[in-house]
Amino acid sequence: MAGIKRTTQKVFYYARNVMRDIAPQALFRRRLADRLEQARLSDEAVRRRLNDYNKLQDAFVPGPDAVRIDKMPFEPSMYYYDLKEFARYFDPSLLLDVEFGDVIGVPKVPTLVKDRPIHTDNGNAVILKFNKFRHFYMPADAVAFADKLPVVIWRGDLNNPIRTRFLDAARDLPFCDVGSHKRSAPAEYSKPFLSIRQHLRYRYIVSLEGNDVATNLKWIMNSNSLCLMPPPTYETWFAESRLEANVHYVPLDPDFADLGEKVRYFERHPAQAERIVAAANAYCRTFSNERDEQAVSLLVLYKYFVLSGQIEPDRQLWHFIEG
Structure with a gap:
């Protein structure tokens, strides 16, 4: 809203x-x-x-x-x-x-x-x-990575198989709060709506392509949260093809089986997460x-x-x- x-x-x-x-x-x-x-x-x-x-x-x-x-x-x-x-x-x-x-x-x-x-x-x-x-709505984020909740967050419409596959892999993991806020979502995938500001309370935000690009990618990368996503397959003015895995975002496997491994790694190595966040922020400044x-x-x-x-x-x- x-x-x-x-x-x-x-x-x-x-x-x-x-x-x-x-x-x-x-x-x-x-x-x-x-x-x-x-x-x-x-x-x-x-x-x-x-x-x-x-x-x-x-x-x-x-x-x-x-x-x-x-x-x-x-x-x-x-x-x-x-x-x-x-x-x-x-x-x-x-x-x-x-x-x-x-x-x-x-x-x-x-x-x-x-x-x-x-x-x-x-x-x-x-x-x-x-x-x-x-x-290109990219609000400022005043919460440092270290001060965010160590949880993976995602909300969105289930408008392609990738998103459903992600929920099947992640919805029962104890460190994940993921689901669809849409009324049409099946009960097992349903979660309450979260605003962008509410998303930014969490350390790890997942970006998933929908009909084409992921709308949330820009504001995630402009934030102090860490962006996790499969490598992009579409690009816009944001030039998603120029984003580098492990430089601007954390790549996820197509089946999302590596999600837990990636989160555990960055919980042990927060400086590495903050390095990626800083590079993502610098990339976003290109468009300012x-x-x-x-x-x-x-x-x-x-x-x-x-x-x-x-x-x-x-x-x-x-x-x-x-x-």
Whole structure:
């Protein structure tokens, strides 16, 4: 359940974006050259991230279902606003192929998406920071690892076999408090709802992919709790493919038989747990630089429009993109 602070943030999110839509859009388009010039002066990390999210290298033609910027679908509204935040700087007649929601495959034509599978040829899936209000909510955690309860915690929807398999392996272990808070959950898996703040009282939080990526991964890694999870198979703007096992998180076997062993190890070696927590926190700070976030977002779209033949590239900017 959303608290007052989170509800207020949501209201502000919508109010800000509605005001952007009401404002004359030409005002944004006049600023595009300056915004792109600022982006060109960014560091190598921005260029690397741009080309990770947008792996396209060859020219292409937008697909038959491509939509104009000024005709983009409004639902789901958060996806619309997250795309429009940066697309509004470009000519409204430019065409985009876009797929909102959870994406489990790779589109046949270059398409803007929230997520894509990792272990495949995924170049046609161009990642943007979609649904960021939900996925990039990373509240501060003031409780030190040593001061947390030595318990494994997990709550979630049983929307894939991995989560059910995890509960079967962990629900009867004395150091685990795991289950589903959904009304549809079978009685043997049912547990009461816990807020993010309540999760953060525990040392070990499990992250499990659902329809695609695990929504809780970002706030776990931003906390002082230790993230335990199987290696990710999907990635978003959070670049899950760049996460390193035993550096940013503790890997779990597919059958979760190693869960007890991993917990016992870190209970005996808390300094090792705190080292992983610190590395995870540092990784999350990558996404806290708003200037870089905006530069990467604009450049992802710019590269898409250039390679689709809709914009003539600026020589200096294209040199920066190509490195």
